[in-house]
Amino acid sequence: MPFVGPEQHERAEGVVFRARLGANESVFGPSxxxxxxxxxxxxxxxxxxxxxxxxxxxxxxxxxxxxxxxxxxxxxxxxxxxxxxxxxxxxxxxxxxxxxxxxxxxxxxxxxxxxxxxxxxxxxxxxxxxxxxxxxxxxxxxxxxxxxxxxxxxxxxxxxxxxxxxxxxxxxxxxxxxxxxxxxxxxxxxxxxxxxxxxxxxxxxxxxxxxxxxxxxxxxxxxxxxxxxxxxxxxxxxxxxxxxxxxxxxxDDNWLDGIRDKVVAARARIREIALANGLTALPSATNFVAVDCGGDGTFAKAVLQALTARGVFVRMPFVAPQNRCIRISAGTPADLDILAAELPGALADARAAVAN
Amino acid sequence: MPFVGPEQHERAEGVVFRARLGANESVFGPSxxxxxxxxxxxxxxxxxxxxxxxxxxxxxxxxxxxxxxxxxxxxxxxxxxxxxxxxxxxxxxxxxxxxxxxxxxxxxxxxxxxxxxxxxxxxxxxxxxxxxxxxxxxxxxxxxxxxxxxxxxxxxxxxxxxxxxxxxxxxxxxxxxxxxxxxxxxxxxxxxxxxxxxxxxxxxxxxxxxxxxxxxxxxxxxxxxxxxxxxxxxxxxxxxxxxxxxxxxxxDDNWLDGIRDKVVAARARIREIALANGLTALPSATNFVAVDCGGDGTFAKAVLQALTARGVFVRMPFVAPQNRCIRISAGTPADLDILAAELPGALADARAAVAN
The missing domain is CATH 3.40.640.10 (Type I PLP-dependent aspartate aminotransferase-like (Major domain))
Known part of the structure; x- marks a missing residue:
């Protein structure tokens, strides 16, 4: 099976996602x-x-x-x-x-x-x-x-x-x-x-x-x-x-134009959050941003797991060296506030986890 | 392709169906x-x-x-x-x-x-x-x-x-x-x-x-x-x-019970309409009734086409001898009023068509 859905993660791991940023859905909704x-x-x-x-x-x-x-x-x-x-x-x-x-x-x-x-x-x-x-x-x-x-x-x-x-x-x-x-x-x-x-x-x-x-x-x-x-x-x-x-x-062409603007803004915000945490955001022509966590796949996975535990759903590439990244979908400002609040702690958790 | 949809028939034949009784849909809708x-x-x-x-x-x-x-x-x-x-x-x-x-x-x-x-x-x-x-x-x-x-x-x-x-x-x-x-x-x-x-x-x-x-x-x-x-x-x-x-x-079990009652009533009404036109309705354990048009497949098809032209969508079996029938889905009382009004004319049209 290609993907585990966020509801399956929630049930399996006993979390409730407060920010759903893993499936590259359009959180801004349709027209x-x-x-x-x-x-x-x-x-x-x-x-x-x-x-x-x-x-x-x-x-x-x-x-x-x-x-x-x-x-x-x-x-x-x-x-x-x-x-x-x-x-x-x-x-x-x-x-x-x-x-x-x-x-x-x-x-x-x-x-x-x-x-x-x-x-x-x-x-x-x-x-x-x-x-x-x-x-x-x-x-x-x-x-x-x-x-x-x-x-x-x-x-x-x-x-x-x-x-x-x-x-x-x-x-x-x-x-x-x-x-x-x-x-x-x-x-x-x-x-x-x-x-x-x-x-x-x-x-x-x-x-x-x-x-x-x-x-x-x-x-x-x-x-x-x-x-x-x-x-x-x-x-x-x-x-x-x-x-x-x-x-x-x-x-509804106007709605689509508005979504493009919102996604551009969200990509910029994700980049800014990454930078503030010492991470690198890759360029993106999509509604998501791959963020290089600065380590290997094991470290990025630990970051992903820490974000999951903190209620932030993201996914990541499967294969090295791309799997040094996590993949974060364009969120609403409120979603990205949650990301900004949780990422520092998630990185600390991940560093502690890989150190053990 | 297994079936032509009613909207395709409408476009191809320039009709608008007033009674949609061909696809065994539940005209009564869901709960x-x-x-x-x-x-x-x-x-x-x-x-x-x-x-x-x-x-x-x-x-x-x-x-x-x-x-x-x-x-x-x-x-x-x-x-x-x-x-x-x-x-x-x-x-x-x-x-x-x-x-x-x-x-x-x-x-x-x-x-x-x-x-x-x-x-x-x-x-x-x-x-x-x-x-x-x-x-x-x-x-x-x-x-x-x-x-x-x-x-x-x-x-x-x-x-x-x-x-x-x-x-x-x-x-x-x-x-x-x-x-x-x-x-x-x-x-x-x-x-x-x-x-x-x-x-x-x-x-x-x-x-x-x-x-x-x-x-x-x-x-x-x-x-x-x-x-x-x-x-x-x-x-x-x-x-x-x-x-x-x-x-x-x-x-919603109550709704399902109500649908069963409506379908029983519709089957009885279809049987009654068939009888009034000298046709035979077959027993049914479904939400449709196969009505024997009393001729062969060519005649039943002519009846179907005449009903189509009169705005009544029905389908029919493909294979002899079952194709002596047309298949009429359980309709609302209003749908079946339309069927009752149009079937005599459709039968007359069909008899004229096969006589030529």
């Missing part, structure tokens, strides 16, 4: 118009949702400048990544990802019997050249790249991705996970022809749009690739109210 | 307590749901008299059937179902490369003896049985299922779809040891609980069988508000 749409739709929850996601696709295709046939919606990016692996990966087929990248993608590859080949991060960023070279070496069916990256918050320019595409081996698909793209600087999203069969892109309503609990993600790419999902997907899997909420969220 | 729980949870839709479904499992296991380890929740029975097929069926493996039974199960088997073996209905009911004999003959991995049956509404006693279990071949699992069990007479649910590895049962919040749009289904059975789902399922796939709503729905 009030989205919540209103959810609540309106709740009255009709007895109806199955439209399995063709017509209204959402119509709005989104206009915004992306493509056709509805270039888009498939699903139960979060997690669900869509699973479908992609199922479509492309037979048992024993090679798949390339980074060591320490999003574990749910690797979970699906393993569960479908694919063979994972992992490339190291370079300077706390996924290494595009190494990923694509490995894909060519092992004749991979899929290479996974998150841009911006989770868990480090680093990013590449869209131009760098475009420039690397000719290095993809024949028949290999780039699964480009853009879950955090709305937080990234202009130019982070590559300019790729929607009908280019080498790339399929994934985005979500779980992050900037503040609807993680609704389970609405989408993939877009060449119509042939997208059409294949219809042969296998769970057509009626998406919640009816979630569709209505996502449509309203998508249409 | 008002469930809607209140959905709306409360909408305020926290920015949070991922608990991927372990702890609260729902705790309540449900107490009601079923089993442990939480005997239950897995998922994105409707559809999603869980897909997971079951994935777990048990390798390409070429045999699977047995009835010809004309729930098509989404067959969709999953085909999509995973299984080989479907179909057994004919007997007297408009699934034929347990023939299903289990075919399973033994082809060495099936799964045999599917819906009890009560969709689309015919027929049912077997739980005792008949129990008596047949020794006929299942070694290593074959009975997937017992009990989506409509809450509407069935006492004694329809078999009494099977929860740890019996030969059976896995499926139930849903989409029918009697009135939450089709929420996507909450569950499977229960032997803990080893259930545990296997965790290796492959989309752990964060379920909507957060849906979990809260389902919990509230589960706890």
């Amino acid at each position: 009030p118009k989205a919540i209103a749409a959810l609540r309106d739709a709740d009255a009709e929850i007895w109806k199955y949702a439209d399995p063709s996601h017509h209204d959402l696709k119509a709005e989104l295709s206009a915004r992306l400048g493509c056709t509805p046939a270039n888009i498939v919606f699903g139960e979060g990016i997690d669900g869509l990544l699973g479908y992609l692996v199922r479509l492309l990966v037979a048992p024993g087929d090679a798949v390339v990802t980074s060591d320490g990248a999003y574990p749910t993608f690797s979970f699906h590859v393993t569960a479908y019997g694919g063979t994972l080949h992992k490339v190291r991060y370079r300077d706390d960023a996924e290494d595009i050249a190494a990923l694509f070279a490995k894909a060519a070496e092992v004749n991979a069916r899929i290479v996974y790249l998150a841009n911006p990256d989770n868990p480090m918050g680093s990013w590449h320019s869209g131009a760098a991705i475009q420039a690397a595409l000719p290095l993809l081996p024949e028949g290999c698909v780039l699964a480009l996970d853009e879950a955090y793209i709305e937080f990234a600087p202009e130019g982070t999203a590559p300019d790729i022809d929607i009908d280019d069969p080498r790339v399929i892109r994934f985005r979500t309503f779980s992050k900037a749009y503040g609807m993680a609990g609704a389970r609405v993600g989408y993939a877009f790419g060449a119509a042939d690739t997208i059409r294949a999902f219809d042969k296998i997907r769970n057509h009626f899997a998406m919640n009816r109210a979630a569709q209505a909420g996502a449509l309203a969220a998508l249409q | 008002p307590k469930a809607i209140a729980a959905l709306r409360d949870a909408d305020a926290e839709i920015w949070k991922y749901a608990d991927p372990s479904h702890h609260d729902l499992k705790a309540e449900l296991s107490a009601r079923l008299g089993c442990t939480p380890a005997n239950i897995v929740f998922g994105e409707g029975i559809d999603g869980l059937l897909g997971y079951l097929v994935r777990l048990l069926v390798a390409p070429g493996d045999a699977v047995v179902t009835s010809d004309g039974a729930y098509p989404t199960f067959s969709f999953h088997v085909t999509a995973y490369g299984g080989t479907l073996h179909k057994v004919r209905y007997r007297d408009d009911a699934e034929d347990i003896a023939a299903l289990f004999a075919k399973a033994a003959e082809v060495n099936a991995r799964i045999v599917y049985l819906a009890n009560p049956d969709n689309p015919m509404g027929s049912w077997h006693s739980g005792a008949a299922i129990q008596a047949a279990l020794p006929l299942l071949p070694e290593g074959c699992v009975l997937a017992l779809d009990e989506a409509y069990i809450e509407f069935a007479p006492e004694g329809t649910a078999p009494d099977i040891d929860i740890d019996d590895p030969r059976v896995i049962r499926f139930r849903t919040f989409s029918k009697a609980y009135g939450m089709a749009g929420a996507r909450v289904g569950y499977a229960f059975g032997a803990a080893d069988t259930i545990r296997a789902f965790d290796k492959i399922r989309n752990h964060f796939a379920m909507n957060r508000a849906a979990q809260a709503g389902a919990l509230a729905a589960l706890q």
Whole structure:
């Protein structure tokens, strides 16, 4: 199982989280118009949702400048990544990802019997050249790249991705996970022809749009690739109210702009809190900040555990050397006040714990 | 794709359905307590749901008299059937179902490369003896049985299922779809040891609980069988508000009792409308009634199309001789007034259409 949820931690460890900063949720919530749409739709929850996601696709295709046939919606990016692996990966087929990248993608590859080949991060960023070279070496069916990256918050320019595409081996698909793209600087999203069969892109309503609990993600790419999902997907899997909420969220550009501003402010505050504690905050193009705790993975884990015990939920990278960091999601000012109050004590606890 | 949704029909055919009686949804809606729980949870839709479904499992296991380890929740029975097929069926493996039974199960088997073996209905009911004999003959991995049956509404006693279990071949699992069990007479649910590895049962919040749009289904059975789902399922796939709503729905026994009464009344009314038009209503242990239109599949389809054109959404069985029927869901009195008003004209239209 890829992740333990915060409620599971609370039950297992007997704590109550006062600041929920571990899952890169949007603590600022979705547009009030989205919540209103959810609540309106709740009255009709007895109806199955439209399995063709017509209204959402119509709005989104206009915004992306493509056709509805270039888009498939699903139960979060997690669900869509699973479908992609199922479509492309037979048992024993090679798949390339980074060591320490999003574990749910690797979970699906393993569960479908694919063979994972992992490339190291370079300077706390996924290494595009190494990923694509490995894909060519092992004749991979899929290479996974998150841009911006989770868990480090680093990013590449869209131009760098475009420039690397000719290095993809024949028949290999780039699964480009853009879950955090709305937080990234202009130019982070590559300019790729929607009908280019080498790339399929994934985005979500779980992050900037503040609807993680609704389970609405989408993939877009060449119509042939997208059409294949219809042969296998769970057509009626998406919640009816979630569709209505996502449509309203998508249409509220002002809210999204405001969220971007709040996240910029929260990243700055996390950086400031880190600095005040002698720690280093890594640059981030996402709604979280990886904070280098100044030691190894054992020390960062001790910091995480001390924060947990103090009611602050954070997560951390799995793999060295990235696991010298903890990953802190953009919080409200009140959340970050709690972080600021608890971090000094947590660091002291962690130093005491590793000294023993 | 297993089903075309009513909104898709409306767009394709330029109609607006005034009575939505085709998808066996509960037009009476869920408990008002469930809607209140959905709306409360909408305020926290920015949070991922608990991927372990702890609260729902705790309540449900107490009601079923089993442990939480005997239950897995998922994105409707559809999603869980897909997971079951994935777990048990390798390409070429045999699977047995009835010809004309729930098509989404067959969709999953085909999509995973299984080989479907179909057994004919007997007297408009699934034929347990023939299903289990075919399973033994082809060495099936799964045999599917819906009890009560969709689309015919027929049912077997739980005792008949129990008596047949020794006929299942070694290593074959009975997937017992009990989506409509809450509407069935006492004694329809078999009494099977929860740890019996030969059976896995499926139930849903989409029918009697009135939450089709929420996507909450569950499977229960032997803990080893259930545990296997965790290796492959989309752990964060379920909507957060849906979990809260389902919990509230589960706890409102009075509402469920009231729904049963309303469905009994609606079935009687559908029977009465059928009789008034010279048609025969089949017995039903579900929230729908199969109505024999007195001709063949072509005639029933013409009736269905005429009803569609008149704003009444119904569906029909796919396979002869069951496809002499149309399938009408339990509606509100107002819905059934519309059916009563439109059926005579639809029958006249259909007779004219098949005469040409």
